[in-house]
Amino acid sequence: MTYTVNGNELETDEQGYLLEPDYSDDSVRVIAAAEGITLTDAHWKVVAYLRDEYREHGHTPNFRNMLKAISADVLPGCDSKALYDLFPLGPAKQGAKVAGLPQPLGKGGY
Numbered sequence: 001m002t003y004t005v006n007g008n009e010l011e012t013d014e015q016g017y018l019l020e021p022d023y024s025d026d027s028v029r030v031i032a033a034a035e036g037i038t039l040t041d042a043h044w045k046v047v048a049y050l051r052d053e054y055r056e057h058g059h060t061p062n063f064r065n066m067l068k069a070i071s072a073d074v075l076p077g078c079d080s081k082a083l084y085d086l087f088p089l090g091p092a093k094q095g096a097k098v099a100g101l102p103q104p105l106g107k108g109g110y
Helices: 025-035 041-057 063-074 080-086 091-098
Strands: 002-005 008-011
Touching: 002 025, 025 041, 025 091, 041 063, 041 080, 041 091, 063 080, 063 091, 080 091
Parallel strands: none
Antiparallel strands: 002 008
């Protein structure tokens, strides 16, 4: 599977995660459309958070750590239901996919 973004093909694994991170906004739009997600401001804030975590730590956080950080700083008061409303297949995994990041480790990253 590949995604075509601005005429470039981005390689993915068998589950549709990019093999190499792509930080372009266009890749987010293409992947979100393929996932059936209509992007909102809240989606973009979560994408930015996940990308920052990946750049800083080399991986994305698991769901529990993601929820704690997002509800404290990114989307104050956000709860797990709100994150699942944004990314119904799992905020940690589907969020990372939409953000243009490689597949998280283990159960939603570490």
